[in-house]
Amino acid sequence: MEKRVVFRSAWLPYALVAPQLAITFVFFFWPASQALWFSFQLQDAFGMHTQFVGLQNFGNLFKDSNYLDSFRTTAVFSVLVAGIGIALSLLLAVMADRVVRGAFAYKTLLIWPYAVAAAVAGVLYAFMFAPSIGIVSYVLKGWGVSWNWAIDGTDAMILVVMAAVWNQISYNFLFFLAGLQSIPRSLIEAAAIDGAGPGRRFWTIIFPLLSPTAFFLLVVNVVYAFFGTFGIIDATTQGGPATSTQILVYKVYHDGVKAADLGGSSAQSVILMAIVIALTVVQFRYIERKVNY
Amino acid sequence: MVENRPFLTFLAHAILIVGVVVIAFPVYVTFVASTLTLEQIMSVPMPLWPGDQFVANYTQVLTAGSTKGSTAAVSTMLLNSTVMALGIALGKIAISIISAFAIVYFRFPFRMTFFWLIFITLMLPVEVRIIPTFKVIADLGMLNSYAGLTIPLIASATATFLFRQFFMTVPDELAEAARMDGAGPMRFFRDVLLPLSKTSIAALFVIQFIYGWNQYLWPLLITTDESMYTTVIGIKRMIVGSDAANEWNLIMATAMLAMLPPALVVLLMQKWFVKGLVETEK
Numbered sequence: 001m002e003k004r005v006v007f008r009s010a011w012l013p014y015a016l017v018a019p020q021l022a023i024t025f026v027f028f029f030w031p032a033s034q035a036l037w038f039s040f041q042l043q044d045a046f047g048m049h050t051q052f053v054g055l056q057n058f059g060n061l062f063k064d065s066n067y068l069d070s071f072r073t074t075a076v077f078s079v080l081v082a083g084i085g086i087a088l089s090l091l092l093a094v095m096a097d098r099v100v101r102g103a104f105a106y107k108t109l110l111i112w113p114y115a116v117a118a119a120v121a122g123v124l125y126a127f128m129f130a131p132s133i134g135i136v137s138y139v140l141k142g143w144g145v146s147w148n149w150a151i152d153g154t155d156a157m158i159l160v161v162m163a164a165v166w167n168q169i170s171y172n173f174l175f176f177l178a179g180l181q182s183i184p185r186s187l188i189e190a191a192a193i194d195g196a197g198p199g200r201r202f203w204t205i206i207f208p209l210l211s212p213t214a215f216f217l218l219v220v221n222v223v224y225a226f227f228g229t230f231g232i233i234d235a236t237t238q239g240g241p242a243t244s245t246q247i248l249v250y251k252v253y254h255d256g257v258k259a260a261d262l263g264g265s266s267a268q269s270v271i272l273m274a275i276v277i278a279l280t281v282v283q284f285r286y287i288e289r290k291v292n293y
Numbered sequence: 294m295v296e297n298r299p300f301l302t303f304l305a306h307a308i309l310i311v312g313v314v315v316i317a318f319p320v321y322v323t324f325v326a327s328t329l330t331l332e333q334i335m336s337v338p339m340p341l342w343p344g345d346q347f348v349a350n351y352t353q354v355l356t357a358g359s360t361k362g363s364t365a366a367v368s369t370m371l372l373n374s375t376v377m378a379l380g381i382a383l384g385k386i387a388i389s390i391i392s393a394f395a396i397v398y399f400r401f402p403f404r405m406t407f408f409w410l411i412f413i414t415l416m417l418p419v420e421v422r423i424i425p426t427f428k429v430i431a432d433l434g435m436l437n438s439y440a441g442l443t444i445p446l447i448a449s450a451t452a453t454f455l456f457r458q459f460f461m462t463v464p465d466e467l468a469e470a471a472r473m474d475g476a477g478p479m480r481f482f483r484d485v486l487l488p489l490s491k492t493s494i495a496a497l498f499v500i501q502f503i504y505g506w507n508q509y510l511w512p513l514l515i516t517t518d519e520s521m522y523t524t525v526i527g528i529k530r531m532i533v534g535s536d537a538a539n540e541w542n543l544i545m546a547t548a549m550l551a552m553l554p555p556a557l558v559v560l561l562m563q564k565w566f567v568k569g570l571v572e573t574e575k
Binding site: 230 | 571
């Protein structure tokens with residue numbers, strides 16, 4: 001896509017892109033290249049002496065069972081967040097698309113969790129489920145369920161998944177609702193005339209037509225679970241108990257900021273960047289397909 | 294609606310109401326807790342009906358803050374959050390719209406190189422380059438400053454793309470007419486493109502305001518001075534230990550204050566919000 005009509009100036013376009021490029025260089029390329037550089041270095045405990053060690057940091061990472069566990073934790077976490085979040089929001093969107101009365105009110109009441117910061121969402125859930133004083137913990141205790149995310153790894157995972165799904169559900173809901181509303185009514189009416197009931201219409205017409213939206217949301221939700229949930233983790237479990245909710249992003253932060261392991265943390269950053277780039281490529285291939293669709 | 298099935302309609306309403314209630318419950322509990330005394334919250338189970346400490350709790354956090362962890366007044370934090378959110382939203386819009394204008398309406402050497410350099414930043418969220426970016430900010434002496442809070446976050450490929458897409462749909466005839474009338478590029482930008490971009494700007498502003506207000510990791514790293522805390526960071530700093538050690542009534546009042554501005558933006562500017570959300574993801 002190119003414009004037919006353009007303006008001519010020897011210096012103006014450079015002046016216009018300069019602010020963005022300057023910021024991009026100082027705060028993106030410079031730090032990213034430093035991360036790459038640090039990842040090949042080993043620093044002693046006092047930061048006085050650094051040594052070039054090639055790929056040794058990466059080798060150590062993949063020998064480190066904590067790091068491999070963190071991969072597994074991240075995988076479990078993102079599958080749960082994306083799966084549950086997409087299923088629940090699809091259910092709500094299909095229902096909201098169905099009702100005639102009160103549709104706008106429901107929509108309004110379902111979209112505001114998007115405005116809540118991840119860290120605040122984490123604090124809210126930590127408070128409701130606080131082992132000794134939380135209102136939900138109290139009810140669960142009454143039912144004989146022993147729930148304590150401060151000492152049980154599985155409970156901690158459930159807590160962060162709930163907070164993350166809650167925080168992301170309005171986003172998914174809006175995209176599904178937009179997708180549903182763009183499906184031509186004539187298709188659904190034709191199926192109804194042919195005698196297909198609501199369930200059949202959903203699985204044979206609506207669901208296939210929504211699959212591009214669902215795929216897009218899957219990528220977005222995985223990216224969210226990988227990076228956007230840092231605040232939730234830090235405000236609730238801080239990766240614990242032990243390392244049962246230590247996802248990759250949290251480990252980069254923990255190793256780099258709290259344990260001051262510059263080389264190891266940078267190597268983890270580099271691996272994360274590779275993952276983000278892969279996810280972005282997947283997302284863009286999808287968008288190209290959508291254009292042809 | 295293609296047929297009338299009362300039971301299914303009833304079921305749809307039931308599911309939606311359950312959804313709305315479940316989603317609203319955490320915020321309701323937060324609100325109730327923010328109107329109670331600490332003793333009432335600690336006496337398990339806490340009441341589920343608002344108490345009479347609303348004025349007392351909110352006055353205390355706004356003017357004095359909590360007594361544990363962070364002791365800064367939340368009104369300062371709200372101001373910091375506002376500066377950060379507005380700075381990021383307006384800064385992003387400003388630098389993105391002019392660079393998109395340059396890339397779409399000019400032909401110049403390295404145009405595509407610049408485009409790809411900006412594009413790549415899409416792939417590098419702050420979270421993956423935490424420590425080196427922190428070092429850059431520290432070297433530049435931008436810790437504990439508004440500049441440090443906003444500038445590193447205002448380079449955005451998303452916004453540049455949005456404006457580029459939009460400029461592509463603007464008819465060439467407008468630029469032609471402007472040129473024929475002797476208008477220079479900046480005149481055309483100010484008098485033709487900017488007014489046409491109003492809705493895109495509004496949509497982007499809503500999304501970026503929320504993004505800026507809700508930033509967590511970045512202010513957590515670079516604000517060590519209490520007077521520079523944003524509201525979200527303040528909440529986190531007020532949590533000092535396990536359940537019983539915290540002043541939950543004050544934390545919850547601060548949480549309500551942290552949620553209110555972005556929630557209002559979403560609800561009052563719902564149309565722009567939905568448009569912005571859908572368009573920034575294209």
